[in-house]
Amino acid sequence: MKKRAIVRFFVLVMVMVLTSMALITPVSAATAMDIRTYQYGNRVQARYADPGVDLVLGKQLKVSSGQYTAVYLTDGDTSATNGWISDRPAGYGEVQTVDIDLGAYYYVETWIVKGMTGPHQGEAQSWYRPNAFHLEYMDENGKWIKIDEARGKAGWYFAYQELPRVIIARYLRIVFTEGDMIDGRVRVSEIAIHSSGYIAQPGDIMTTRSADPDHSATAITRFAAIEADGNPLNGEPCEVTYTSMDKWYTGYKQVTVLRVKDATWNMAQGAANYCESRVGFPYNYNFLNYKTQTKFYCNQLSYWCWRKNGAKAVYLDSSLKIPPITVSDLRRDNDVYNVYERSNGLKSSNIQW
Numbered sequence: 001m002k003k004r005a006i007v008r009f010f011v012l013v014m015v016m017v018l019t020s021m022a023l024i025t026p027v028s029a030a031t032a033m034d035i036r037t038y039q040y041g042n043r044v045q046a047r048y049a050d051p052g053v054d055l056v057l058g059k060q061l062k063v064s065s066g067q068y069t070a071v072y073l074t075d076g077d078t079s080a081t082n083g084w085i086s087d088r089p090a091g092y093g094e095v096q097t098v099d100i101d102l103g104a105y106y107y108v109e110t111w112i113v114k115g116m117t118g119p120h121q122g123e124a125q126s127w128y129r130p131n132a133f134h135l136e137y138m139d140e141n142g143k144w145i146k147i148d149e150a151r152g153k154a155g156w157y158f159a160y161q162e163l164p165r166v167i168i169a170r171y172l173r174i175v176f177t178e179g180d181m182i183d184g185r186v187r188v189s190e191i192a193i194h195s196s197g198y199i200a201q202p203g204d205i206m207t208t209r210s211a212d213p214d215h216s217a218t219a220i221t222r223f224a225a226i227e228a229d230g231n232p233l234n235g236e237p238c239e240v241t242y243t244s245m246d247k248w249y250t251g252y253k254q255v256t257v258l259r260v261k262d263a264t265w266n267m268a269q270g271a272a273n274y275c276e277s278r279v280g281f282p283y284n285y286n287f288l289n290y291k292t293q294t295k296f297y298c299n300q301l302s303y304w305c306w307r308k309n310g311a312k313a314v315y316l317d318s319s320l321k322i323p324p325i326t327v328s329d330l331r332r333d334n335d336v337y338n339v340y341e342r343s344n345g346l347k348s349s350n351i352q353w
Contacts, residue, residue, distance in 0.1 A: 046105040046168045048340065049195035055102050056193050062099040064088075073098065073191045082189065083116045089184030090130065090176040096186045100172040100193065109166050111135050111148065112192040113174065130186050132178035137169035144173060166222070200225070200245055203268030204259055205302050205336065207327045210252040214327035216302045217243055220272040226305075228296040230283045238283035240296055257340040258330060260306060275305040287324030299325040 049055060056074050063070045065087035072083045090096040102108075115129035134149035148163050172193065176186045200206075200219040207216045217227035227243045248255055260268070284295035293304060303325050330336065 046107055047195075048107055053194065054192045055106060055108075055195065056100055056191060059101070059103075061191070064095070064097045070098075073188060076190075078114060078190050081117055083114075084186070084188050086176075086179070086186040090179040090186050091184050096176040096179070098174040098176075098188075098191065100174070100191075102170050102172070102193065105168055105170045106195050107166050108137070108163065108169050108172070108193060108195055110162050110194040111172075111174075112161070112190070112194070113150070113188060114190040114192075116187040116189045127181040128187050130176045130179055130188065131181070133174055133176040135163075136173045136175060137167050138171040138173075200257075201259065201268060202272035203263060203270075203305070204257050204339065205330060206248050207256050207258060207330055208248070208252040208254055209327055210254045214299075215252075216298045216327055216330060217248070218272065218275040218302050218305045219245070220276050226272075226275040226279060226301070228281075228283055228298045228301045230285065230297060240278045240281045240283075240301060242279065255341070256331060256338055258333075258336040259339045261335055261337055271305040274308050275301065278304075290323045290325050297324070299327060299330060302330060 054074075057076055059074050061070050061073055063073075063084060063086070066085050069084045084098075086096040088094065088096065113130075113133065117128060132149070132151050134146055136144045136146050139145050147167060148161055150161055174191065179186050200222050202220055204219040205216055206219060206225055208214065215227070217225040219225045223245050225243050225245065225248070226240060228240045229243075230238050260271075278293075278296060278301060282295045284292065284297045284300060287297055287300075290297075290300045290303065293308070296304070331338075
């Protein structure tokens with residue numbers, strides 16, 4: 001009897017271990033970040049910054065050596081003849097670092113490292129620039145994660161790199177593993193870190209009341225969305241079509257982005273996939289008939305992207321449930337919440353979530 005109890009206990013422990021392993025099965029880095037953003041976004045209050053805003057401008061950065069010249073890294077002076085110069089070389093097992101505290105958690109997309117030129121006319125300019133460096137960020141467990149890297153090449157002057165994926169970070173570190181060709185030290189004129197305003201997630205519902213009539217679209221990537229356009233320009237057909245996020249960032253004075261509550265990554269991707277499968281379908285001018293799936297108007301398409309996915313019935317539990325489906329219906333739905341809002345021209349309101 002005692003032996004049987006021990007066996008049952010052992011089996012139970014194994015089941016628990018295997019179950020926990022299934023829950024943390026590694027996935028791609030991009031998917032892991034998207035899942036964490038969807039399911040655990042409220043754990044960290046991450047901010048969006050307006051495009052072009054340098055998040056480290058004027059900040060005091062901590063460097064591994066040469067602290068007296070570190071101020072030049074963020075002083076806004078982009079001339080390539082002054083900057084930070086490390087006291088020690090980088091290479092052969094020794095690295096030089098620049099530690100960055102953004103002061104708050106941001107969605108980070110781009111990092112910039114501007115190299116220095118030689119002080120004497122005629123010298124090879126590439127000799128004065130670091131040959132290898134990478135960017136790390138600290139995750140929620142306090143672990144440094146390498147996210148992107150760059151290598152110097154002859155003639156490079158301005159290293160502008162978009163990250164492989166958007167990250168949520170406050171603490172960043174640039175690690176220089178190879179210095180310049182003069183004495184191995186690191187010479188950098190300027191460093192910049194950029195967010196890129198609102199970062200779209202697949203399945204997000206873009207809405208505006210600045211259009212006539214009001215309008216919506218469904219995001220399929222960070223840069224693109226699907227909309228049903230009943231009033232296209234240049235004589236294009238009235239149909240379901242692709243649109244860019246630039247149109248939504250700069251084309252409308254008022255924008256509110258909705259995200260479906262408790263949506264997993266698979267649910268959101270399913271909504272985006274359905275929406276993309278409707279590209280080319282004709283525009284639906286019968287606004288009262290929202291139940292058809294052979295033609296669409298904009299808000300009807302946003303509804304079906306989630307309804308057909310079997311996940312959420314946005315619109316049906318809001319308002320009076322009387323067609324046509326309007327932007328107000330979508331915004332008042334109990335299954336969605338705001339993740340971004342802009343109400344005065346091009347300025348972001350920095351909604352935190």
